Amino acid sequence: MISPDETPCLKVENLDISIGDTIAVARGINLEIRRGETVALVGESGSGKTVTALSLIDLLPPPLRVTRGTVSICGQKITDATPDVLNRIRGNRVGMIFQQPSSMLDPSCRVGRQVGEALRLHKRASRGEAFERAIELLREVGIPEAGRRARSFAHQLSGGMAQRVMIAAALSGDPDLLIADEPTTALDVTVQAQILGLLERERKQRTLSILLITHDLSIVSAMADRVVVMYAGSIVEEGPVAAIMQAPQHPYTKALIDCSLMRKAGGGDLESIPGTIPSPAQSIPGCRFHPRCPHALARREGSVCASDEPTATRTAEGHLVHCWAAEP
């Protein structure tokens, strides 16, 4: 059992991310991941998931930047840390895998060297040791003929193979936290299941914490302990996976689950949420979801939804909803 006062693997408090100074891309993000826990960060494209993920290791591409709040990994504050501190944390305490695995590998560098890079940087391994260990890691993530594959280049690998290589590279420094940004989105369905199985196996073996960023709810219930739902840069609902999937409280989460293919396995038309996600530059007063919200309260003239930002309501243990219509 995890003791409640244990230092969380990842703690994000009141994080704001903006383009320059003006356009807010993410607002008031609070996140906590405990050791060995998998948290899914869910939302449509453009909801700010990837930006949030990159801010966690302080690699936001300019002009994006954190304007408020703090991020801590294993008790070490990331926000305002020196480059040296950051370089010691990245790859060592936290690893990251991405959506387009093939483009994440240097095309002119043998994959074995890239897998062993974190070992060279953080574990003082020699070039030869790192390469040997890289071969072991490639074997561990299920790459056949690992010795030969370690000497190949990115363009010689399939997408699924490249993602396995990325996982091996991210895990080589033996991190406590793995940030997986849409790790299976670009892959075939059959390969998706293999990659998710691999992540789950590594999580158990290494008591790894995983932040799984996805728009695909069908993989959430299989993988996550807790779910955090983001919409237009804000967290709208968070809670244990069972509660979210079976009794979603926020109209957006409900709509998202209704849209998911899983629910429609028995046939019938696919649902979709009317309207589109607002761009960060668009200013929407009140709840950012209210223009698309089907709830009666939001549809009423002069409703609070259109004027004030909703506060968090606790509907059950560990289940928070940012919605005016939610009842405790």
Place this chain on the structure above:
Amino acid sequence: MERFLLKRAIVLVVTLTLVSFLAFLVPWLGDTDPARAIIRSRVADLALDSAAVEALRIRLGLDQPLLHQFFAWLGRVFQGDLGLSFTSRLPVADQILRAIGVSATLALSALLLALAIALPVGTLAAVHQGRRFDGIVTFIAQGFVSIPEYWLAPVLVLLFAVELGWLPSAGWSGFETLILPAAVLCLRPLAYFSQVMRASMIDVLHANYILAARSRGLGLAGALVRHGLRNGIQPVLTVFALWLAGLLGGSVVVEVIFAIPGMGRLIYSAVINNDMPMLQGSIICIVGLAIIINTAADVLYGVLNPTVTVSGDAR
């Protein structure tokens, strides 16, 4: 790889044959009569003995049909016999070989110097894209492109040779005489290399694999050195090969101003003196070298970039 080189060798032979034909036609294009030109180059007397001219014409085979002459000439060319210079009466091939050696030394010095400066400067400009350093680099590069060599060379000679007396003003006798011409010659390629490197490194900086490398704990500089340069340098290599091929033909202005016995001056005096064999031989050698250099660049490109298979065969 072997197949690729074989293909390129065939291209080399075919191209050289075609170029040889054009070079062969050069004397026929102008109104210079080869026999007259030869005699004029040997006797100062301007009143030519037409009987002597006719005798020479028959002796040299100039009375034969054009194609017949061409193939006889081509046969000698492929044996390395480019004939005798009209002016010096020495074998053209020997003189060209010597001059190419000089021009190659000068060109490589200038281009390697340019490359050594352009790689770090272009990379830094890319990292500081849109900021002051980048602006200064672009401004200076534009200046370097617009400064004409015929102006810069005398200015540098006046400054470093005449006023300060640090360096010799002209000649070709070792390292000291190389410095000023190499400096003049390197500015334009330096400007091009640094701008190409800058553009290429801007792409690299935004590449996903740099982000991934940084997520493993490499700093920006480390990620650029380990994963950026090798990818970013490839377009520069292409431009480098073009410049090398161009400069091996000699830089007329720089070689004439600094009295350097390279290809530029050789061709310059060949034109002035109507030295047809020298001109023809120079054209053939320069084209041949250009093809060889481009082939070498392609091979190197394949070594740097594993996604390019040099042979064009599927892996």
